[in-house]
Amino acid sequence: MAAVLEDALVCTGVSKQFYEEEERVPGVKRRWFGRRKRPIHAVKDVTFQVKRGEIFAILGPNGSGKSTLIRIISTLLFPDRGSVHIFGMDVMKKRLYVRRMINRVSVEAAFFKKLSSYENLMYAARLYDVKPEEARVRSREILERLGFSPKKIYIPMENLSRGMQQKVAVARALLTSPVLLLLDEPTTGLDPKSKRDVQKFILEVQESHDTTVILTTHDMDEAEKLCQRMAIIEDGSFVALDTPQNLKAQLTRKNGHAVTLEDVFLELTGKGWEEEG
Amino acid sequence: MELGRELRATYAFVERNFNLVRRYLNWEIVFLFYSIINALTIGFIGVTTGPDEVLFLTVGALLWGFLSVLFHEVGESVSWERWEGTIEYTFMAPIRRLTHLGGMCIFAIIYGTIRTTVVLAVVAFFFDISLKEANLFSGLLVLVCSSLAFIGLGLMAAVLPLLSPERGSQATHILQGVILLVSGVYYEVEVLPGWLQNLSVISPATYTLKAARAALLEGQSIAALGPEMLRLVVIGLVLIPLGLFIFNLGENYAMRSGKLKRSG
Numbered sequence A: 001m002a003a004v005l006e007d008a009l010v011c012t013g014v015s016k017q018f019y020e021e022e023e024r025v026p027g028v029k030r031r032w033f034g035r036r037k038r039p040i041h042a043v044k045d046v047t048f049q050v051k052r053g054e055i056f057a058i059l060g061p062n063g064s065g066k067s068t069l070i071r072i073i074s075t076l077l078f079p080d081r082g083s084v085h086i087f088g089m090d091v092m093k094k095r096l097y098v099r100r101m102i103n104r105v106s107v108e109a110a111f112f113k114k115l116s117s118y119e120n121l122m123y124a125a126r127l128y129d130v131k132p133e134e135a136r137v138r139s140r141e142i143l144e145r146l147g148f149s150p151k152k153i154y155i156p157m158e159n160l161s162r163g164m165q166q167k168v169a170v171a172r173a174l175l176t177s178p179v180l181l182l183l184d185e186p187t188t189g190l191d192p193k194s195k196r197d198v199q200k201f202i203l204e205v206q207e208s209h210d211t212t213v214i215l216t217t218h219d220m221d222e223a224e225k226l227c228q229r230m231a232i233i234e235d236g237s238f239v240a241l242d243t244p245q246n247l248k249a250q251l252t253r254k255n256g257h258a259v260t261l262e263d264v265f266l267e268l269t270g271k272g273w274e275e276e277g
Numbered sequence B: 001m002e003l004g005r006e007l008r009a010t011y012a013f014v015e016r017n018f019n020l021v022r023r024y025l026n027w028e029i030v031f032l033f034y035s036i037i038n039a040l041t042i043g044f045i046g047v048t049t050g051p052d053e054v055l056f057l058t059v060g061a062l063l064w065g066f067l068s069v070l071f072h073e074v075g076e077s078v079s080w081e082r083w084e085g086t087i088e089y090t091f092m093a094p095i096r097r098l099t100h101l102g103g104m105c106i107f108a109i110i111y112g113t114i115r116t117t118v119v120l121a122v123v124a125f126f127f128d129i130s131l132k133e134a135n136l137f138s139g140l141l142v143l144v145c146s147s148l149a150f151i152g153l154g155l156m157a158a159v160l161p162l163l164s165p166e167r168g169s170q171a172t173h174i175l176q177g178v179i180l181l182v183s184g185v186y187y188e189v190e191v192l193p194g195w196l197q198n199l200s201v202i203s204p205a206t207y208t209l210k211a212a213r214a215a216l217l218e219g220q221s222i223a224a225l226g227p228e229m230l231r232l233v234v235i236g237l238v239l240i241p242l243g244l245f246i247f248n249l250g251e252n253y254a255m256r257s258g259k260l261k262r263s264g
């Protein structure tokens, strides 16, 4: 039993398919029984485990299924097949309990734009049953460590830069003391300074809290810098899973010269990194 | 304490929405202004047709204003959060859906009451409405009883945007329009063509308006209006659980099909 609890997350054979209505093509007659639906295999048979306290990165280009996988783990989407357990609890059957243990930072800032950071944080605190007084102190502390100037906490969030908004998003997630933190491209689109602030903070969190982190990114340097182990996802499937060092070492042995993660990706998927997009 | 935890979480929605009202204050004032003008113009129609009509019509305008606020706040809550981009955050909060929707309903009732009171004050200033005959207490009780039914309807409407992000909100507006047409807000339902009167029978607003007018125009007592109020309460007690049930089905559908949110 103790061994089981060392696994913060267990994903087994997870698959997810969406159906997208086909575009209406001008000139082509529509079939009278309705538009055809095209299936999109967003996640295909993904299996992995994440150890307690680990930072696990999922690296992949746009549209490879990272967000879909994160949504399945964070109880926002049902998988078609497979199961997800967080500290032994099934995310589909024990939704309410799982939700108390997790929090998610998404790519886009999910805030009430006209409300201030403070008001948005208070909303989060009440939903997660954090006492307002405690929430006030903790969120200030976190924001300060992230390099967020405390004066700006009372102005509407629409007047903050993307970097600042993302810092508030990180603070909001940490405020609720999650044991599993899901970061879906937390640094995408941030200026270099904010990016470094957020990355530094993620490492700090891992050191100072009993928090397991799952991080998606399309930035190889970020994955290499932050994670202990990483998976490479392409078209919904994991094509590799190991430590960044091992992934590079395997290919280095094969090629006979030193390689970067970019070379690893190219080798595994047969595609250049940037041509995906 | 599980129950205490859930009760405290309802306040998250009340506080959040009042914060939003404060931040969108200009729009609030514009909408309130429009509601007042709307009630006044309808009252003036009554002045031209006969003094008895003024009260009949203003009761209609006020009640419809209140019921629309309830229906709108609850029914549009999903579309609104989708537009803001907060829907996933709210839906993955560790609270029961009942707590979430209950919080929205509590806000809607408080907010609707405040707005209706302001409109009432202005209307009373313009038309010297005689409430000597009125039984205000019965009128108030009718309002409370019918809130339940409207919250139930709002819950059913709220599910539509979960089923179809594009068309759900449009359907909500059509539903509201039909209720306005068939419930006898500004006229007796008897003037409607027969086939539309069939819809009047199933609209809870029909009974609300009838009972509210009986209380305010004829001064009928709580005892006399008992059966009407009981009917409204029963409709509410059926519609609320039904609304929650349908909402849950809709949520499960959205979580299976990926309709909660598309991008990101």
Ligand SMILES: Nc1ncnc2c1ncn2[C@@H]1O[C@H](COP(=O)(O)OP(=O)(O)O)[C@@H](O)[C@H]1O
Residues within 6 Å of the ligand: A018, A019, A020, A040, A041, A042, A060, A061, A062, A063, A064, A065, A066, A067, A068, A069, B257, B258, B259, B261, B262, B263, B264
């Ligand atoms: N809710 C949805 N409905 C339909 N298709 C979706 C939905 N979410 C994602 N997809 C599709 O699934 C694929 C994977 O998307 P996503 O998980 O967002 O990738 P990533 O986060 O790696 O960019 C894409 O082709 C995307 O268009």
Ligand SMILES: [Mg+2]
Residues within 6 Å of the ligand: A066, A067, A068, A107, A184, A185, B264
């Ligand atoms: Mg994504």
